[in-house]
Amino acid sequence: MKKIRVKTKMTMNNTLKSEVVVVMVPLPAQGHLNQLLHLSHLIAAYGIPVHYAGCASHNRQVKVRCNGWESESLTKIQFHDFELPPYDSPPPNVDLISFPHHLLPLFKASMHLRQPVSVLLQQLSGKFNRVIVIHDLVMAYVVQDVKLIPNGETYSFNPVSAFYNFLYSWISIPDKEKPFQLDSKDIPEGIPPEDDGFSTQDMTEFFLNQMKFLGFESGWIFNTSRIIEGRYVQLLERLPTTKSQRNYFALGPFNPVKIKSESMKNRHQCLNWLDKQGKDSVIYVSFGSTISLTDDQITELANGLERCGEKFIWVLRRADPNDIFTEADKVKKPQLHADYEERVKDRGIIVRDWAPQLEILAHPSVGGFMSHCGWNSCMESISMGVPVVAWPMHSDQPKNAFLVSNVLKIGVMVREWEHRGEIVKSITIENAVKTLMASQEGKEIKMRAANIGEAVRGSVAEGGASNLERDAFISHISR
Incomplete structure (x- = not known):
């Protein structure tokens, strides 16, 4: 500088x-x-x-x-x-x-x-x-x-x-x-x-x-x-x-856009897991600090990630309360079936605390980001060259998702906005992940995302x- x-x-x-x-x-x-x-x-x-x-x-x-x-x-x-x-x-x-x-x-x-x-x-x-x-x-x-x-x-x-x-x-x-x-x-x-x-x-x-x-x-x-x-x-x-x-x-x-080596001290356990995965092989799933999925939607997402066959890191948590230090007890923690993590342990991990998103997106093993498309997350993903599986929820997110998927063409939509009042079924989630991570269309999207990321950096x-x-x-x- x-x-x-x-x-x-x-x-x-x-x-x-x-x-x-x-x-x-x-x-x-x-x-x-x-x-x-x-x-x-x-x-x-x-x-x-x-x-x-x-x-x-x-x-x-x-x-x-x-x-x-x-x-x-x-x-x-x-x-x-x-x-x-x-x-x-x-x-x-x-x-x-x-x-x-x-x-x-x-x-x-x-x-x-x-x-x-x-x-x-x-x-x-x-x-x-x-x-x-x-x-x-x-x-x-x-x-x-x-x-x-x-x-x-x-x-x-x-x-x-x-x-x-x-x-x-x-x-x-x-x-x-x-x-x-x-x-x-x-x-x-x-x-x-x-x-x-x-x-x-x-x-x-x-x-x-x-x-x-x-x-x-x-x-x-x-x-x-x-x-x-x-x-x-x-x-x-x-x-x-x-x-x-x-x-x-x-x-x-x-x-x-470059993570300092000093910031890698006391690394989060998910980063150690990423070190063992292949390049661009993992999809990162996180919906930010203001989203709380219903239990039924969590079940469908869990099934979709299990069925898609792709490796994943899933940040599973509720929205922040007003004061994260004194009001944590107000937030009911989301639950999965008892044996879910055992079933997916060879290719997926669940993170239930705050995740180091920038370090995750910067990791070479991450090849996609399932996101609510808050602008903060969009910019972090774009700057790291990571394409998006877009799942907007509210506020500016629907238009951000449209920008990413339809204008920049570096993402795919999970579901169209007009269906926002419906539970997204596991098959829809599975297909969206496969489109990005395991198709010719996905390869082209990844290439565009990588090129834009390089230009932004x-x-x-x-x-x-x-x-x-x-x-x-x-x-x-x-x-």
């Missing part, structure tokens, strides 16, 4: 004053926390001080689950552990469309971070010539006081794909007011429509209320690469906005597209 010189200035009392500081304000949900922690590492590598502001339990959570970086890299980031007021905390729901509405009380409570974050920004504004706030789009209310700080500047982090963001923006513009015409390739046929299967009404209202506090940010940041979504970043740049000078920065992938090397965009962003905030 090319070093960008961070300037300093002499203040009126002749003390040295740093030019810029960055404050991260994430939404307290794993996929959001993780992306901004990755970005914190990238910015800190330029020698810029980074402060990560959140509630104490979720700061602890994101540090415990940090994957792919050297352990001492966390010492370069200053964490601010704030407390939240008491809030209702229902257990995660278990459903075929497992939208995590149990998180809404936590999200509402996190709005109380406004006051301590405002105090932190005021303190930093006296020590630095410019305070850069990078906040999750859904934390706009919390950071609204930045506009009262004369040397403050905000950038909204959009935690979804540019593809999803453009489609959402485009659909919201009346047909008569569309600013330009699209090529038929820009919006292919078959994209899942926006409907009540994506979210819940109360969560949607919460998100929309956050949007009311946007409008003074200096730019939007995406965890994507122009190698993957350049066309959709360009289309976003062409859309009219309330700020004529809004900048779009595609700084991804945020996650490291090249983009973060010196002189690559993402590396240059990161350098430009650092120069911009350090100007």
Whole structure:
């Protein structure tokens, strides 16, 4: 990484004053926390001080689950552990469309971070010539006081794909007011429509209320690469906005694309098992931190993995509760038939704790990823060159799955979105896995995924597209 010189200035009392500081304000949900922690590492590598502001339990959570970086890299980031007021905390729901509405009380409570974050920004504004706030789009209310700080500047982090963001923006513009015409390739046929299967009404209202506090940010940041979504970043740049000078920065992938050898200490047991498997022979199965499959669906998935004949690592766990350290007892652990693990022991293992996903995807034995297609998981899989068996559940996941399978053509769908209310049968799961892992179509998909992965990894090397965009962003905030 090319070093960008961070300037300093002499203040009126002749003390040295740093030019810029960055404050991260994430939404307290794993996929959001993780992306901004990755970005914190990238910015800190330029020698810029980074402060990560959140509630104490979720700061602890994101540090415990940090994957792919050297352990001492966390010492370069200053964490601010704030407390939240008491809030209702229902257990995660278990459903075929497992939208995590149990998180809404936590999200509402996190709005109380406004006051301590405002105090932190005021303190930093006296020590630095410019305070850069990078906040999750859904934390706009919390950071609204930045506009009262004369040397403050905000950038909204959009935690979804540019593809999803453009489609959402485009659909919201009346047909008569569309600013330009699209090529038929820009919006292919078959994209899942926006409907009540994506979210819940109360969560949607919460998100929309956050949007009311946007409008003074200096730019939007995406965890994507122009190698993957350049066309959709360009289309976003062409859309009219309330700020004529809004900048779009595609700084991804945020996650490291080469796993440091130091991070391999105290390896998870599944990595030792992977060492014994053939190249590209294992499919990794995981549905992230917000999905709880029903018992019937778990049974069908277990049977499908057993019948497909392929090797697999299956992360079998329920969705995270609001506080993973104090509310674990609220989450009923999923069960398998007593002899299942014995039957599949020669070609499959079950992981019931938090899995080191980046290290798994980076392992040469992994040849596929059955995923819910959260954007964090998509970027990690794409950057490692691993194709996807797409099984979206909620939110932006259906459109991410469509991007992966129908636009980039580096994945296959388990089932179409219109059948989301039905249990996916074992034969359907078996066929999807076999298509990717044991067919000519699968070979072609794997080759495309490998090529895109290589291009993405090249983009973060010196002189690559993402590396240059990161350098430009650092120069911009350090100007």
